[in-house]
Amino acid sequence: PVAALLTLEQGIDYDAIDNQPVDTLFALLVPEESTDEHLKILAQLAEMFSNADFCSQLRKNSTAKDCLDLIAHWNTNQQLSA
Structure with a gap:
């Protein structure tokens, strides 16, 4: 799979x-x-x-790396806090 995140x-x-x-x-x-x-992937x-927290953090990120890190680690972080 190939993915692209676009922020306007x-x-x-x-x-x-x-x-x-x-x-x-x-x-x-x-x-x-x-x-x-x-x-x-669509379900994730x-x-x-x-999740409002995810969207808020995503909007605050200023680099592609920060966005990728957030997406890559989101499920792990959610499971740890549950």
């Missing part, structure tokens, strides 16, 4: 459930034969992006 300086109207402009986009490219892996992303 100005949010765009995307008919979001919370009526807030969308300022963070995540693109995911997965081989056609990797359906199970694709669904697992949905959980992360549904």
